[in-house]
Amino acid sequence: MTDPVRYVAKNMRLDLRLIAEMIPARAKVLDIGSGDGSLIEHLFRTKQCDARGIEIDMAEVTHSVAHGLPVMQGDADSDLAQYPDGGFDYVVLSRTLQAVERPREVLRQMLRIGRHAVVSFPNFGHWLVRMQLLWSGRMPMTSVWARPWHETPNIHPCTIRDFFVLCAEEGYVVEKWLAVDEAGQRSPWRRWEGLANLFGEQALFQLRKA
Amino acid sequence: MSNSSMQSLHAIRHQHAAFADGLMLECGVALPHLDVAYRTHGALNADKTNAILICHALTADQYVAETHPLTGRPGWWDAVVGSGKPIDIDRYFVICTNVLGGCMGSTGPGSPRGEDPAELWGTDFPPVTVRDMVRAQKRLIDRLGIAKLFAVIGGSMGGMQVLDWAATYPDHVFAAVPIATAPYHSAQNIAFNEVGRQAIFADPDWKGGRYWEDDGAPARGLAVARMVAHITYLSEEALTRKFGRRQRSAAAPSGMSALFSDKFEVESYLQHQGSSFVGRFDANSYLTITRACDYFDLAAEHGDNLSAAFAGTSTRFCLISFTSDWLYPTAGSRAVARALNAAAANVSFVEIVSDKGHDAFLLDEPDFFRTLAGFLRGCAEHAGLNK
Numbered sequence: 001m002t003d004p005v006r007y008v009a010k011n012m013r014l015d016l017r018l019i020a021e022m023i024p025a026r027a028k029v030l031d032i033g034s035g036d037g038s039l040i041e042h043l044f045r046t047k048q049c050d051a052r053g054i055e056i057d058m059a060e061v062t063h064s065v066a067h068g069l070p071v072m073q074g075d076a077d078s079d080l081a082q083y084p085d086g087g088f089d090y091v092v093l094s095r096t097l098q099a100v101e102r103p104r105e106v107l108r109q110m111l112r113i114g115r116h117a118v119v120s121f122p123n124f125g126h127w128l129v130r131m132q133l134l135w136s137g138r139m140p141m142t143s144v145w146a147r148p149w150h151e152t153p154n155i156h157p158c159t160i161r162d163f164f165v166l167c168a169e170e171g172y173v174v175e176k177w178l179a180v181d182e183a184g185q186r187s188p189w190r191r192w193e194g195l196a197n198l199f200g201e202q203a204l205f206q207l208r209k210a
Numbered sequence: 211m212s213n214s215s216m217q218s219l220h221a222i223r224h225q226h227a228a229f230a231d232g233l234m235l236e237c238g239v240a241l242p243h244l245d246v247a248y249r250t251h252g253a254l255n256a257d258k259t260n261a262i263l264i265c266h267a268l269t270a271d272q273y274v275a276e277t278h279p280l281t282g283r284p285g286w287w288d289a290v291v292g293s294g295k296p297i298d299i300d301r302y303f304v305i306c307t308n309v310l311g312g313c314m315g316s317t318g319p320g321s322p323r324g325e326d327p328a329e330l331w332g333t334d335f336p337p338v339t340v341r342d343m344v345r346a347q348k349r350l351i352d353r354l355g356i357a358k359l360f361a362v363i364g365g366s367m368g369g370m371q372v373l374d375w376a377a378t379y380p381d382h383v384f385a386a387v388p389i390a391t392a393p394y395h396s397a398q399n400i401a402f403n404e405v406g407r408q409a410i411f412a413d414p415d416w417k418g419g420r421y422w423e424d425d426g427a428p429a430r431g432l433a434v435a436r437m438v439a440h441i442t443y444l445s446e447e448a449l450t451r452k453f454g455r456r457q458r459s460a461a462a463p464s465g466m467s468a469l470f471s472d473k474f475e476v477e478s479y480l481q482h483q484g485s486s487f488v489g490r491f492d493a494n495s496y497l498t499i500t501r502a503c504d505y506f507d508l509a510a511e512h513g514d515n516l517s518a519a520f521a522g523t524s525t526r527f528c529l530i531s532f533t534s535d536w537l538y539p540t541a542g543s544r545a546v547a548r549a550l551n552a553a554a555a556n557v558s559f560v561e562i563v564s565d566k567g568h569d570a571f572l573l574d575e576p577d578f579f580r581t582l583a584g585f586l587r588g589c590a591e592h593a594g595l596n597k
Contacts, residue, residue, distance in 0.1 A: 050556075058561055065528065065558045066580040068588020072529075072547055072559035082517075082548045 015202065016042065019092055019118050022176060022206050023049065027089040030054070030114065032076045032106075033096035037064035040071070054079055077101045080109035088114040095202075097121045098154040104166065111172065111209050120204045123179065125159030125197040144201050160197040167207060176206040219492060222279050224272070224308065224315025225249060227350050233310075233317075239336035242324070246350045247308040247315025248272050251291065252299035254356070260595055261356045262297060263347060264306040265364030265371035268439070268499055269491055271314040274306040275299070280490045289574055296583040301590070302360065309371075310346040311338045311498040317346075319494030320422065332494055333419030340367070340506045344374045351382070358382050360593060361586060365389035365571035366538065367499070370506050373546065376527070377508060377519040385526045385589040387582065390535050390571045392542030393516050393549070394507035399537065402442050403500040406435030410493050419494055432493045433484030440483045445534035445567035449476060509549075516549035523550075526592065528558040528585040530578060532570040558585060 016039045023029060025047040031040050034053025037060075043049035053071035055061045064071035072079075076093065077100050091114030093106065098121050100106045110117040122144045123129075132140035139149040145157070158166075160179060167174055179200025196203070229244040249272045254261060264274050264287070275291035277284060291297045291304055308316040319335035322328075351359065362375045362383050369391025376386040392399070410416055413431030421427050441449075453476040512518035527550055531543035540561045547559035562578045564570040571578065590596050 052556065058563070061558075062560050062562070062577050062581055065560050065588075066577075066584030068584050068591060070526065070556050070558050070588070072551070072557050073561060074547075074559070079548070079551075082552045084552055084554050087554045 015094060015120060015204075018178070018180070018204055019094060019120065020047070022118055022204075023047065023090050023092075025049070028087070029090045029092060030083070030088045031092045031094070032080070032110070033094060034064065034069075034071055035060055037067060037069040037071055039092065039094065040064075040069055041067070044069075076106050080106065080113065083109075083113040085112055086115060090114055090116045090118055092118045094118075094120045095122065098124075098157050100156065103156050103158075104170070107166075107170065107172070107207075111207065115208060116175065117172075117207045118205070119163075119207065120202060121158065121163070122154075123160050123197065123200050123203050124157040125161060126201050127198050130198075160200060160203045161193065163203065163205065164193060167205075171210045172207040173210050174205060175208055177204065179203050219280065219313060219320075219490065222315075224279075226315045227353055229349055229353075233342070233346055233349070235336055235342050236339045237337050241317060241336070243317065244310075244346060244349065245315060245317045245321065246310075246346050247312075248350055249274065249276065249306055251275055251304040252302055254303040254354070258354075258356050259358065259360060259593065260301065261303045261305060261351075261354070261359050262361045262363060263351065263359050263375070264291065264297070264304060265343075265347070265362065265368035265375075266306060266309065267364070267366035267368050268503065269436075269487070269496070270368075271312060272306045272308045273314070275304070278490075281486075286572065290579065290582070296579045297363065297586070298583075301595070302586075305350070305354070307347050307350060309343045309367075309499065311335070311343070311495060311502060313492035313495040318492070319498055320492045330422050332422060333497070335494065335498055337505070338498060338502050340370045340374050340502055341378065343502065344371050344378055347371070347375075348379060348382075358384060360595065361385040361387060361589065363387040363389070363582075364391075366391055366568065367503050369538075370503065370508075373508055373519075374506075376523065376525050380520070380523045380525055383525045384593050385528070385586070387528045387530065387585065388543070388546065389530045390532055390538050390543075390568055391546075392538045393509060393546050395504050396542075400504045402438060402537075403504055405438050407497055407500060409434035409438070410497065416493065419497075421493065427488065428493050429485075429488045432488045432491065432496060433481070435496060436487040436491075437480040437484040440480060442537045443567055443569040445536065445565055447534060447565040448567050448569075451565075452476075453479060516545065517552035520550055520553040520555055523553060523555050526556045526558075526589050528560070528581070530559075530571070530581060531561045532564045532566070532568070532575075532578075533561060534565045535568040535570065537568040 027049050029049050029051040031053045034055045040051035040053045043051040054074045056075045061073045091110040129140040179196035181201045224247040226245045226247040232241040233244040234240045270286045274287045275285040308314040311318045313320050319331045323331045362372045364372045369388035372386050372388040410431035413428035416428035456475045457472045508519050509516040529543045529547050531540040550557040560581050
């Protein structure tokens with residue numbers, strides 16, 4: 001069994017709560033990398049959303065379905081292509097982008113099958129990450145980037161600035177974005193991209209096609 | 211097999227619904243009369259919204275959760291269907307029919323062809339399809355006054371019926387659970403069925419299919435067919451665990467050399483499976499039903515586009531496969547799940563880890579039970595059954 005792509009469960013509830021805040025009631029939602037299904041359950045229970053999940057880890061899928069949640073085993077790199085265009089209002093990829101094989105293609109698929117994409121990822125531009133690489137000359141290990149380089153499933157780390165560049169290249173409109181520290185606190189620097197890139201531990205984006 | 215056991219196969223009266231107007235089959239032949247044998251468990255609620263139809267596999271029957279009248283053995287899905295079990299008869303009204311073409315009371319090759327009860331269909335019974343089986347079941351569901359089934363559930367050939375139900379009557383199925391099944395019968399599936407059929411044809415007692423005229427049966431051929439099929443239901447791991455290379459001494463069958471005086475345990479096991487099968491199954495039914503499976507190809511009638519079979523469906527699906535099932539491997543269930551995604555359907559898909567092969571869906575698999583029970587509970591909530 002491959003390692004689940006969700007790289008850290010810490011503060012997951014909060015991460016998902018921030019995502020849930022972005023999604024309106026009764027929306028049709030696809031959660032890619034749905035883990036134990038907390039987000040889709042939350043969206044169904046509190047917002048009457050038609051929320052469905054895809055999860056790579058079979059144990060998590062079994063757990064979710066056994067809790068009555070519509071989840072199918074599949075993976076972001078290979079199981080998005082068959083969904084019809086515009087089948088969902090929102091497609092969510094939470095803390096998974098950095099672990100997929102082809103992030104750019106996954107984003108394309110998300111915005112093909114959904115009108116909006118909600119993406120969260122850990123920010124590799126955080127000052128602590130930069131400091132560690134600068135001073136120790138070794139791959140950074142922080143509470144967010146907690147595994148050694150040879151063990152991590154996070155094969156495509158990026159910074160907040162990198163992500164803005166990608167969105168510009170692909171012609172995506174950033175509808176909303178925010179950066180939070182690991183405790184999930186929004187900070188005064190959150191509206192300045194450069195400062196967010198330095199102090200934000202996680203980023204959350206809502207995109208649509210231009 | 212003795213003649214008396216063959217008689218008992220047809221002597222038993224099974225609860226059934228009779229349809230005097232018969233059934234027009236896909237092949238174009240009209241059955242002048244249709245019997246659908248069935249059993250029910252639990253109680254239908256006042257709104258008739260809690261009915262679950264269970265579709266059985268190739269050689270099972272309607273005795274899903276009660277002692278079998280012929281074999282005296284517990285129901286074939288006793289672990290799954292019952293009070294407090296994954297398919298809970300305290301909550302749901304469970305219906306299980308004997309398939310069209312079967313030999314437990316539904317119209318099949320062993321049924322009278324016309325007015326004369328002694329003149330049976332035999333091999334003249336028209337070729338039936340999985341769709342025909344489903345349409346026969348639909349007649350019963352209509353007669354019971356059930357407008358919409360809460361769920362249709364089945365494994366193996368039963369799973370094909372579930373898929374066909376969902377494709378043919380999407381507005382009459384709230385939830386569908388196809389288990390350990392495939393969207394079409396593969397060349398390998400057909401090949402194994404053909405070996406079984408050839409074994410029956412090769413038995414001199416088959417008599418061109420007219421064995422019933424003198425109350426006989428091609429017991430040897432049918433037993434071999436069952437032995438071959440049984441191998442496909444198990445995994446190599448399960449066979450190794452159960453039997454390994456263990457041998458036991460046995461008297462060589464008369465006329466055989468000392469070469470066979472010792473028997474591998476797996477051989478006696480298969481022979482037992484074969485010989486106990488012939489007492490409860492009719493050879494012509496076996497031919498008819500295996501053929502129906504072989505014909506099954508849900509995408510074919512939709513221009514080879516499986517998702518078109520489910521276009522616009524609002525049925526909630528849960529596909530379940532098993533890791534060691536090589537008869538209906540996970541790839542088939544995944545293909546269905548992907549086709550359903552393409553149709554924007556609500557799909558759950560789980561592959562259960564098991565080393566028990568295709569038969570896993572009939573055995574005690576806690577993850578499977580949890581998945582099935584949880585899916586049904588979730589669907590009941592969406593259907594408003596949890597009042």
